Amino acid sequence: MIFLYHKIAMEKYSRQRELIYHSLETRKDHPTAEELYLDLKEKMPEIGIATVYRNLSDLCQKGKIIKIKSKYGPDRFDGNLMPHIHFQCEQCNNIVDIELKSEEKEKIDNDLLAVLNKTDAILTTSEILLIGICKQCQNHGMN
Amino acid sequence: MIFLYHKIAMEKYSRQRELIYHSLETRKDHPTAEELYLDLKEKMPEIGIATVYRNLSDLCQKGKIIKIKSKYGPDRFDGNLMPHIHFQCEQCNNIVDIELKSEEKEKIDNDLLAVLNKTDAILTTSEILLIGICKQCQNHGMN
DNA sequence: ATTATAATGATAATCATTATCATTTAAGGA
DNA sequence: TCCTTAAATGATAATGATTATCATTATAAT
Numbered sequence: 001m002i003f004l005y006h007k008i009a010m011e012k013y014s015r016q017r018e019l020i021y022h023s024l025e026t027r028k029d030h031p032t033a034e035e036l037y038l039d040l041k042e043k044m045p046e047i048g049i050a051t052v053y054r055n056l057s058d059l060c061q062k063g064k065i066i067k068i069k070s071k072y073g074p075d076r077f078d079g080n081l082m083p084h085i086h087f088q089c090e091q092c093n094n095i096v097d098i099e100l101k102s103e104e105k106e107k108i109d110n111d112l113l114a115v116l117n118k119t120d121a122i123l124t125t126s127e128i129l130l131i132g133i134c135k136q137c138q139n140h141g142m143n
Numbered sequence: 144m145i146f147l148y149h150k151i152a153m154e155k156y157s158r159q160r161e162l163i164y165h166s167l168e169t170r171k172d173h174p175t176a177e178e179l180y181l182d183l184k185e186k187m188p189e190i191g192i193a194t195v196y197r198n199l200s201d202l203c204q205k206g207k208i209i210k211i212k213s214k215y216g217p218d219r220f221d222g223n224l225m226p227h228i229h230f231q232c233e234q235c236n237n238i239v240d241i242e243l244k245s246e247e248k249e250k251i252d253n254d255l256l257a258v259l260n261k262t263d264a265i266l267t268t269s270e271i272l273l274i275g276i277c278k279q280c281q282n283h284g285m286n
Numbered sequence: 287a288t289t290a291t292a293a294t295g296a297t298a299a300t301c302a303t304t305a306t307c308a309t310t311t312a313a314g315g316a
Numbered sequence: 317t318c319c320t321t322a323a324a325t326g327a328t329a330a331t332g333a334t335t336a337t338c339a340t341t342a343t344a345a346t
Contacts, residue, residue, distance in 0.1 A: 012292045012343055033334080048295035053334060055293095069212035071270070074333060085255075087264055098258055108254050112228075112273060115241055120278040121230055127214070129270045130255060135263040155312055155323045176303080191326035196303060198324095217302060 016047055020055045024065050024079030030086075030095045032074045068095060071131055086127075089134035098130070159190055160198045167208050167222030173229075173238045175217045211238060214274055229270075232277035241273070 019040055024031075031039070037052040056077055059065045066078040068086060072093050078086075080097055083105045088095045100108070108128070116123055162183055167174075174182070180195040199220055202208045209221040211229060215236050221229075223240055226248040231238045243251070251271070259266055 014293055014342080016294070046295075048297095050296075050335085051294055057335085069214060071212060085258065087259065087262065089264070090267060096262075098262065100258065104254070104258055108251070111247070111251050111254060112271070115228065115243065115247055116230065116273055116275075119230065119239075119241065120281075121232070121273075122276045122281065123273055124233060124275040126274065127270075127272045128255070130259055130264075130266055131269065132259075132267040133265045138263075138265065157312080157324055159325070189326080191328095193304085193327075194325055200304085 016044070016051050017055045017059075019044060019047075020052060021059060021064065021079070024059075024077055027079065028097070030068055030076040030078050030097075032076055034074070036077065068129075069127075070095065071129065085130065087130045087132065087134070089137055090131055091133055091137040094134065096134075159187070159194050160202075162187060162190075163195060163198045164202060164207065164222070167202075167220055170222065171240070173211055173219040173221050173240075175219055177217070179220065211272075212270075213238065214272065228273065230273045230275065230277070232280055233274055234276055234280040237277065239277075 020036065023036065023040060033053050033056055034049070036056075037047070037049045040047050040052065056065065056067070060067045060077075064079075064081075066081070068076040068078055070076050070093070071088050072090070076095055078097075082099065083102075084097045084099045086095050087098055109126075112126055113123065163179065166179065166183060176196050176199055177192070179199075180190070180192045183190050183195065199208070199210070203210050203220075207222075207224075209224070211219040211221055213219050213236070214231050215233070219238055221240070225242065226245075227240045227242045229238050230241055252269075255269055256266065
């Protein structure tokens with residue numbers, strides 16, 4: 001006899017997802033999927049790159065991490081959910097967080113909301129990317 | 144007798160580049176390379192998609208147009224060089240310009256500069272993308 | 287222990303973009 | 317006008333990043 005029944009789709013634990021998430025939570029940089037994959041392979045040699053992409057994508061959809069569309073090169077991932085903006089160096093392509101004090105964040109949000117109010121859109125989120133030349137690249141010149 | 148001499152690399156006119164640039168200058172939306180290609184093919188059936196990508200890339204480097212890294216889907220291109228920010232609808236993926244009055248732009252720039260001054264970076268440019276739900280999608284619900 | 291199914295890893299497939307290269311075209315003399 | 321030169325083109329191969337497929341494994345509940 002066969003019983004057919006529904007089961008609600010539920011997340012099932014996996015060591016891989018745990019590792020991916022924990023790594024992004026603790027790293028301070030913003031690795032690409034491949035950079036993260038190569039790093040995690042050291043701790044877990046059997047991990048596959050598809051698993052990394054799959055979980056990064058899932059974690060983004062659940063809002064647990066953020067995908068950054070890099071101005072140059074492939075997408076990067078960020079486990080920092082605190083209000084912040086990004087700075088990308090146009091020479092070394094590195095992206096660093098710029099943390100915002102709550103008063104700074106409010107000021108910027110207010111400016112942006114004032115601008116958006118002219119339209120009839122609902123604001124979900126905003127992304128600010130500053131682009132320029134970082135300290136190191138100013139000193140070393142072009143590599 | 145053969146004379147060898149240098150010639151400064153100089154831009155040579157092409158009907159294709161003219162068409163691509165003029166189209167982006169006048170369009171108010173932000174097409175992807177492929178969308179633009181399909182549109183231009185109607186006026187110039189012999190145009191190739193490589194030519195579109197090539198010229199979009201060149202025009203970007205010369206600062207005559209802007210490449211927008213879309214939150215969803217492939218890159219988009221923008222011929223509007225006036226100070227403005229973008230709004231992308233997370234349901235229909237459309238991107239629209241939000242023009243800034245010079246006082247609004249100044250306010251935002253000042254906020255961002257204040258934040259950046261904590262670092263030692265030089266600011267070249269900034270990109271602001273607002274994400275949310277546009278008027279149409281609020282009315283029609285999810286398609 | 288059994289069962290159901292979510293998740294994985296290998297890899298094929300896809301999508302967007304860039305590189306290659308033979309041919310065409312624009313521009314500037316002869 | 318006719319040459320010459322090199323930039324630009326268009327077709328298409330190649331690449332890079334990401335997603336889909338699918339047989340197998342691992343988790344969690346009974």
